[in-house]
Amino acid sequence: MDPNRRQPLPDRRIEDYALIGDTQTAALVSTDGSIDWLCLPRFDSPACFAALLGTDDNGHWRLRPRDGSARSTRHYRGDTLVLETEWSTPSGSVRVIDFMPPRDVAPDVVRIVEGISGTVSMRSELRLRFDYGHVVPWVRQVDGQIVAIAGPDSVALRSDVHQYGRDFATYADFEVSAGDRAWFVLTWHPSHLPPPTPTDALAALKPTESYWSEWIGRSTDAGEMSEEVTRSLLTLKALTYTPSGGIVAAPTTSLPEALGGGRNWDYRFCWLRDATMTLAALLRSGFTEEAQAWRDWLLRAIAGSPSALQIMYGVTGERRLPEFEAPWLPGFGGSAPVRIGNAAADQLQLDVFGEVMDVLALARETRIGPSDDAWAMQSGLMRHLGDVWHLPDEGIWEVRGARQQFTYSKVMAWVAFDRAARAVERFGMSGPAKQWRATADEIHRQVCAEGFDAERNTFTQAYGSKALDASVLLIPQVGFLPPGDPRVVGTVEAVRAELGSDGFVRRYLTDDVDDGLPDHEGTFLICSFWLADALAMIGRVGEARDLYAKLVALRNDVGLLAEEYDPVARRMLGNFPQAFSHLGLVNTAWHLNTTTTDTPLRRSAY
Numbered sequence: 001m002d003p004n005r006r007q008p009l010p011d012r013r014i015e016d017y018a019l020i021g022d023t024q025t026a027a028l029v030s031t032d033g034s035i036d037w038l039c040l041p042r043f044d045s046p047a048c049f050a051a052l053l054g055t056d057d058n059g060h061w062r063l064r065p066r067d068g069s070a071r072s073t074r075h076y077r078g079d080t081l082v083l084e085t086e087w088s089t090p091s092g093s094v095r096v097i098d099f100m101p102p103r104d105v106a107p108d109v110v111r112i113v114e115g116i117s118g119t120v121s122m123r124s125e126l127r128l129r130f131d132y133g134h135v136v137p138w139v140r141q142v143d144g145q146i147v148a149i150a151g152p153d154s155v156a157l158r159s160d161v162h163q164y165g166r167d168f169a170t171y172a173d174f175e176v177s178a179g180d181r182a183w184f185v186l187t188w189h190p191s192h193l194p195p196p197t198p199t200d201a202l203a204a205l206k207p208t209e210s211y212w213s214e215w216i217g218r219s220t221d222a223g224e225m226s227e228e229v230t231r232s233l234l235t236l237k238a239l240t241y242t243p244s245g246g247i248v249a250a251p252t253t254s255l256p257e258a259l260g261g262g263r264n265w266d267y268r269f270c271w272l273r274d275a276t277m278t279l280a281a282l283l284r285s286g287f288t289e290e291a292q293a294w295r296d297w298l299l300r301a302i303a304g305s306p307s308a309l310q311i312m313y314g315v316t317g318e319r320r321l322p323e324f325e326a327p328w329l330p331g332f333g334g335s336a337p338v339r340i341g342n343a344a345a346d347q348l349q350l351d352v353f354g355e356v357m358d359v360l361a362l363a364r365e366t367r368i369g370p371s372d373d374a375w376a377m378q379s380g381l382m383r384h385l386g387d388v389w390h391l392p393d394e395g396i397w398e399v400r401g402a403r404q405q406f407t408y409s410k411v412m413a414w415v416a417f418d419r420a421a422r423a424v425e426r427f428g429m430s431g432p433a434k435q436w437r438a439t440a441d442e443i444h445r446q447v448c449a450e451g452f453d454a455e456r457n458t459f460t461q462a463y464g465s466k467a468l469d470a471s472v473l474l475i476p477q478v479g480f481l482p483p484g485d486p487r488v489v490g491t492v493e494a495v496r497a498e499l500g501s502d503g504f505v506r507r508y509l510t511d512d513v514d515d516g517l518p519d520h521e522g523t524f525l526i527c528s529f530w531l532a533d534a535l536a537m538i539g540r541v542g543e544a545r546d547l548y549a550k551l552v553a554l555r556n557d558v559g560l561l562a563e564e565y566d567p568v569a570r571r572m573l574g575n576f577p578q579a580f581s582h583l584g585l586v587n588t589a590w591h592l593n594t595t596t597t598d599t600p601l602r603r604s605a606y
């Protein structure tokens with residue numbers, strides 16, 4: 001056995017990965033041709049490939065030339081999630097096409113190898129490890145296919161090239177000459193059921209391409225969108241769990257926010273905050289079907305007492321997301337612990353009320369129209385918010401230190417009351433508009449008195465605190481104060497000066513704030529997009545455009561962004577690809593397109 005296989009892969013970077021998916025789960029493919037992350041059958045199912053968070057022994061599927069000196073370049077085929085990796089070797093070149101066909105019954109991963117020139121010796125090395133990389137399955141050859149079974153999981157590999165077993169892995173060694181094609185299909189099914197009808201690898205390619213290109217073609221902006229906006233929208237769609245309409249924050253767990261540190265979290269769930277902001281981005285681009293599906297998802301997920309509202313749910317609305325550590329996984333680059341599940345589900349985060357009310361207002365006032373059920377749910381939320389808005393909470397950043405009176409939480413409580421009152425005042429919905437307006441005014445006065453540091457002319461992270469927080473950059477965007485207000489301009493300048501790093505923005509300084517965690521983290525990409533939005537709103541459009549360009553340049557070779565960026569090490573950090581970062585990009589592009597050098601932006605959510 002190769003001794004290196006037990007070591008965490010040292011040179012790997014988060015940005016080495018590309019995403020393929022079928023809108024129910026997703027896989028990450030490395031520049032080395034290895035699928036190192038795949039959860040089956042759903043985003044939040046246990047991974048059968050977890051080398052991303054450990055070593056090859058935690059499960060992976062590498063398909064590449066045997067020649068170690070081979071070099072690869074890659075791209076998506078057009079506006080799709082079909083990944084094409086081209087390999088050059090001294091003896092010839094090949095193309096590997098990786099994709100997950102839109103799901104009918106069972107999830108498939110298809111890999112097609114095409115010879116471009118000369119002859120190339122290829123190797124497929126498949127190491128399945130169920131339950132997040134530690135269960136070695138029982139593997140047999142059945143009817144010409146490889147079948148791996150352990151517990152609830154069964155995975156079959158079919159191919160037109162010969163497979164053999166060695167060292168608890170399955171290999172295929174084969175040659176591909178110009179014009180040749182070889183194919184592999186990996187299919188999951190529940191181990192107690194008969195296997196599904198096999199997928200035809202070659203025939204599945206065209207429909208998969210059409211699925212993605214037809215989807216993006218449905219945008220009202222189709223044909224006018226920049227390449228980076230198109231790729232971000234495709235990525236947001238890939239993070240949507242189509243059967244329910246839920247949207248995950250990212251398809252990974254525990255990609256570190258501090259390399260080698262413990263800031264490692266599971267993002268394979270639906271946060272009301274991340275999902276509402278995603279929805280605003282999709283709505284702006286004309287994707288009403290997703291907006292409708294998400295509103296229905298929300299109604300189901302939060303049905304019941306508004307006091308039992310959670311800030312996040314599973315992809316079909318599950319409430320219990322218990323957090324535990326996976327000690328058998330050493331973590332990406334040794335960043336431990338790896339966490340599965342997310343204890344933030346039990347936190348109080350008041351901002352979600354504002355985010356939900358705001359996006360539902362956007363939906364009502366723009367494209368998907370009012371709904372009685374949706375309004376009944378919003379009225380219930382407002383009754384509950386009336387009881388709790390004054391409480392300290394864990395805030396937008398889900399701190400694991402003590403609860404505080406976070407300024408952004410209160411600003412968003414104001415947004416919730418403002419949008420509720422506006423629905424009655426301007427759109428004829430029924431409800432106690434006067435009471436809602438009075439509460440909104442009370443919160444406004446309180447935030448301006450207690451969340452603002454008059455000496456430094458900036459809003460602060462929490463009442464009475466000196467610490468700054470990038471979330472208050474959203475104050476003009478949500479309409480709490482006009483962009484021209486000197487307190488807004490002062491806040492933009494202070495955040496930029498104190499939280500800025502190489503032009504990007506940290507969410508707060510970990511030294512100034514007790515977030516319950518020891519190490520430092522990188523700059524937070526959505527906060528950097530918010531700075532660009534805020535700069536544009538206060539009339540500094542040139543600087544906003546420069547920052548947007550700088551952020552776009554951070555994307556990896558296939559246009560993807562993680563949650564954070566470390567400007568010193570010049571590498572991405574955090575879960576990947578992250579909805580927050582990509583929706584930030586779409587929204588900033590939209591803001592910049594709706595402004596000119598001398599016209600301030602019109603008010604909009606996010």
Ligand SMILES: OC[C@H]1O[C@H](O[C@H]2O[C@H](CO)[C@@H](O)[C@H](O)[C@H]2O)[C@H](O)[C@@H](O)[C@@H]1O
Pocket residue numbers: 249265266267271273274342343344396397398399400580
């Ligand atoms: O920083 C500590 C927290 O980090 C995660 O939360 C972050 O990701 C969420 C999903 O994108 C986002 O909604 C939140 O604003 C971010 O702070 C993690 O999920 C939390 O468990 C953790 O406490």
